[in-house]
Structures are given as structure tokens and as C-alpha cells.
Amino acid sequence: MIGEIPGVTSGQMFPNRRSLHDAGVHRPLQAGICGTSRTGAESIVVSGGYKDDEDHGTVIVYTGHGGRDPQSEKQIADQSLADPGNAALVTSYLEGLPVRVIRGAQSQSPNAPSAGYRYDGLYSVTSFGSRMGNDGFRVWQFRLEALVLTDQSSAPYSENLPLQPEGAPIQRRLVTTQRVVRNTGFARQVKTWHRDQCQVCDTRLIVPGGTYSEAAHIQALGAPHHGPDIVGNILCLCPNCHVLFDSGAIYLRDDFVVMAGNSEIGPLRLDPRHHIRLAFVQNHRARWRY
DNA sequence: GGGCCCGCAGGG
DNA sequence: CCCTGCGGGCCC
Numbered sequence: 001m002i003g004e005i006p007g008v009t010s011g012q013m014f015p016n017r018r019s020l021h022d023a024g025v026h027r028p029l030q031a032g033i034c035g036t037s038r039t040g041a042e043s044i045v046v047s048g049g050y051k052d053d054e055d056h057g058t059v060i061v062y063t064g065h066g067g068r069d070p071q072s073e074k075q076i077a078d079q080s081l082a083d084p085g086n087a088a089l090v091t092s093y094l095e096g097l098p099v100r101v102i103r104g105a106q107s108q109s110p111n112a113p114s115a116g117y118r119y120d121g122l123y124s125v126t127s128f129g130s131r132m133g134n135d136g137f138r139v140w141q142f143r144l145e146a147l148v149l150t151d152q153s154s155a156p157y158s159e160n161l162p163l164q165p166e167g168a169p170i171q172r173r174l175v176t177t178q179r180v181v182r183n184t185g186f187a188r189q190v191k192t193w194h195r196d197q198c199q200v201c202d203t204r205l206i207v208p209g210g211t212y213s214e215a216a217h218i219q220a221l222g223a224p225h226h227g228p229d230i231v232g233n234i235l236c237l238c239p240n241c242h243v244l245f246d247s248g249a250i251y252l253r254d255d256f257v258v259m260a261g262n263s264e265i266g267p268l269r270l271d272p273r274h275h276i277r278l279a280f281v282q283n284h285r286a287r288w289r290y
Numbered sequence: 291g292g293g294c295c296c297g298c299a300g301g302g
Numbered sequence: 303c304c305c306t307g308c309g310g311g312c313c314c
Contacts (some may be wrong), residue, residue, distance in 0.1 A: 017309060021299075029298055032308035036301070049308020065307075071293080073308090084301055085307085104308070 002042055003098050003122065010121035013113065025119050026102050033065060035088030037209070040097040045117070047104025049073070052133045052141065055109035060101065060123065063133070064089065064140040075135035081209055089125055089142045090209035098122035098147055122147045186231050187215030190274060194236035199269045200250065200258050203238040214242045218280040225287070232277035248288030252281045259290070
């Protein structure tokens, strides 16, 4: 289950890993990452298991799975993105999915609880990469930033994260969750049908961990457009074509020819399983007075 | 405190 | 079935 667990609030304490499991907050009893490459990461536990971690409160640098000697807790081999836990965090990054964060008392961070485990709410994976770890082997690391869900598309946005005073409660950065709310099951279905290939330009972006595309709503979500989040209102586009489409630089005719101004760009690539509703195409055109 | 080993749950 | 893991308890 991705996202918040009903009945569990941020800041809630748990005595041990078994109780986290029983509440559904973090299901594995020992592993730090829960999830798969297909679904993304559900949750992570930050409890000092890897010395390359950094916990700045609203920002966490979390080290992936693998390469560690269970006895000495030292890295004895390079980590790999093929490790299922690491691959899950890549999917969370690519799809903008929220990750539950739990802090454990064993972490050295001032943000850690004094005993047991504390659920600290949802974070977003904002970047990832690899570097040489303290023990001389390659580690993969994921930057996570605290997320506050908001319906306000015009929510304040702070590019510079304030430094966290030691011991202070974790201040949450207010962010827009456009990418999160747009990664519904319907968006995923459309992207699966098109295998991440752009319906306008046929680009399929290859990135470490898989392929990438974006779900573009034809009639935009939210006020003032109020488009629905259904497959008939979604296109599978590359990021460039997504920007062009959302800004009205390109649009669709009723015969699904892609237009730029008065010029025909070419036919939209269609899939028989994916029925695009013309009402939304017409709404998109009207928005740009085409 | 550290070392050891037994668990279980999840994922392939 | 296999393997692995940001536990945890017990022993010294």
C-alpha cells in the first residue's frame, strides 16, 4: 500500500519492528526498504544501519540495499540498482510516488526518536545516484524530501530548504503534489499500454531502472478545468511533448492528428485498448482557442 | 558494550 | 523454493 495508512498519523510511535509490521506501516521485520520495482517503495526505515546515510530532517539521504557484511556492518561489495529495494526507490522517483518514512532510535541523528520507531509521514524521492561509500565500495543513495499533500496547485514553494536546528520538530516543506496525484492506476494503465512510448513523437526514454513517460491529462485536472482522472482523458507523452501539450503549443484535431498552430505534425499513435474521448480533446482545444 | 545466531517476512 | 535484510534477544 503506497501512501498514508488509514488511522496512522505522522509522529505516531511504535515500540519495535513487529508493531510496525502489524500496523502495516513497514512490513518487513528487518529490511529497511519495502517495495518492488513494479510498484515503487512503500516505506523505508532510517535507523542508522548504513553509515553513509544523512538525516537532515526534511531531507534524508538514504543508502540503498546490498553490499554489506551482516556481521561487521561494513560495505564489502558494490551496491547494485538491480537490488529489489533500490529498484523500488527508483520507481518511486520516476513515478513521483510518496514513500512512508520511519525513524528508529538506533540512528545517530538528532531527528531520531529516543526509543523505538516513529512514523514521520510521507517523503518524495527527488534524486538518486551512486558514489564511493565510506568503506570504499559504491553505494546508491536516494534523496528524500518531506512532503505535505495539498490541494492548492498554487501552494507556496520553497526552493531553499531551511536548515534544521538540532532537536527541533521536523518542519515540513510545502510542495505541490501534481506528480503524485497524477500517478493513479489509470495513469499507470495508459503508460503500460503504450510501454512508455510518447504518442506524439514515439520517444521512449531509457533511464537507469527502466523507461520513463508521463501521463498527460487532456482536460486538465483541478480548478478551473475540472478534467476527470480516467484513461479516456490521459495521453502517454514524453516530458517535452507533455510541456508542449500542456502549454497549448500542440493540440489534437478530432481525427487525432497532432497540430501545432495550423500545421499538421502527424497522427497521434493510438492503441485499440486506449479509448480517448473526444470531449476532452475538444475541451483542450477550446482552452487554447483552437 | 559487542558478537552471535535465530527468526520471520518479503521478493524473485 | 531460494536468498537477503537499517532486528532483536541472549550470551559473554
